[in-house]
Amino acid sequence: MKSAIVVFPGSNREQDARAALKQASGRDPAMVWHRDSELPDVDLILIPGGFSYGDYLRCGAMAAHSPVMREVAARAQKGVAVLGVCNGFQVLTEAGLLPGVLLRNASLKFTCRNVTLKVENSQTLFTSGYAAGQTLSVPVAHGDGNYFAEESTLDRLEQRGQIAFRYDGDSNPNGSARNIAGIFNDAKNVLGMMPHPENAIDPLQGSTDGRALFTGLVQALS
Amino acid sequence: MKAKVHITLKTGVLDPQGRAIQHALGSLGFANVADVRQGKYIELDLQETDQARAREVVDAMCKKLLANTVIENYSVEIG
Numbered sequence: 001m002k003s004a005i006v007v008f009p010g011s012n013r014e015q016d017a018r019a020a021l022k023q024a025s026g027r028d029p030a031m032v033w034h035r036d037s038e039l040p041d042v043d044l045i046l047i048p049g050g051f052s053y054g055d056y057l058r059c060g061a062m063a064a065h066s067p068v069m070r071e072v073a074a075r076a077q078k079g080v081a082v083l084g085v086c087n088g089f090q091v092l093t094e095a096g097l098l099p100g101v102l103l104r105n106a107s108l109k110f111t112c113r114n115v116t117l118k119v120e121n122s123q124t125l126f127t128s129g130y131a132a133g134q135t136l137s138v139p140v141a142h143g144d145g146n147y148f149a150e151e152s153t154l155d156r157l158e159q160r161g162q163i164a165f166r167y168d169g170d171s172n173p174n175g176s177a178r179n180i181a182g183i184f185n186d187a188k189n190v191l192g193m194m195p196h197p198e199n200a201i202d203p204l205q206g207s208t209d210g211r212a213l214f215t216g217l218v219q220a221l222s
Numbered sequence: 223m224k225a226k227v228h229i230t231l232k233t234g235v236l237d238p239q240g241r242a243i244q245h246a247l248g249s250l251g252f253a254n255v256a257d258v259r260q261g262k263y264i265e266l267d268l269q270e271t272d273q274a275r276a277r278e279v280v281d282a283m284c285k286k287l288l289a290n291t292v293i294e295n296y297s298v299e300i301g
Contacts (some may be wrong), residue, residue, distance in 0.1 A: 058290055065286075094290065101294065103235070103236060106238055108242055146290075148293065149235070149292070
């Protein structure tokens with residue numbers, strides 16, 4: 001599986017994502033600067049966490065209009081797998097590749113801790129390494145992770161199995177609607193999620209539950 | 223030509239920052255505040271002389287970047 005990681009000014013988890021992809025695939029992903037309008041031929045594009053453009057105007061708003069994002073959108077249309085983590089999720093919603101929006105956390109606090117996620121749909125490229133209903137311990141680190149969409153959109157996401165992960169029990173760190181932690185697009189080749197699976201791949205991080213997301217992808221895409 | 227854009231949250235969208243401002247006002251002794259909603263104000267200096275064209279352009283800017291129309295409304299004042 002060949003992958004590329006898009007890097008914006010202010011991205012800060014691209015090296016973590018790189019380590020996770022290298023560990024799972026044995027290949028070093030291509031690091032693509034946001035000003036490049038070209039992307040190498042890859043099976044997976046990852047948009048990492050951070051504070052692209054300092055979160056100015058709105059989180060991910062300006063990054064969504066970077067030259068590289070036009071090509072990311074074109075690849076997503078062709079069925080290439082795209083994974084947006086945290087700021088990456090925000091970028092994908094601003095770019096219109098995923099519905100809804102990420103609002104300021106209801107508590108107004110930047111929350112940085114491990115949460116319990118429940119895998120809602122294990123029948124996809126991204127979640128094939130998990131069992132349906134499996135719970136995972138994964139860290140979050142965000143101030144704007146409160147997922148919001150109109151009721152009709154949320155209903156449609158539910159009906160079409162587009163909810164990837166939910167915060168389990170009383171684990172919801174940001175007030176997101178229906179405890180949504182991550183969603184797929186219609187075709188399920190694009191996943192956006194607020195928690196950081198790339199920071200749960202080594203015992204030293206307190207959890208290795210993130211590994212199966214990446215190894216599952218490698219299996220599905222190789 | 224100046225364009226003044228006000229961006230506000232749609233009704234029903236949670237505004238915890240507005241709530242925080244309300245509480246802070248309360249602590250300062252301003253008790254009769256029923257609700258607070260906060261938004262953004264953006265001023266643009268356009269190299270455009272035609273009012274209608276300016277309005278059209280700023281409207282496009284709002285739809286494309288300045289406002290997220292899932293959660294925000296915008297109003298534009300030209301001149």
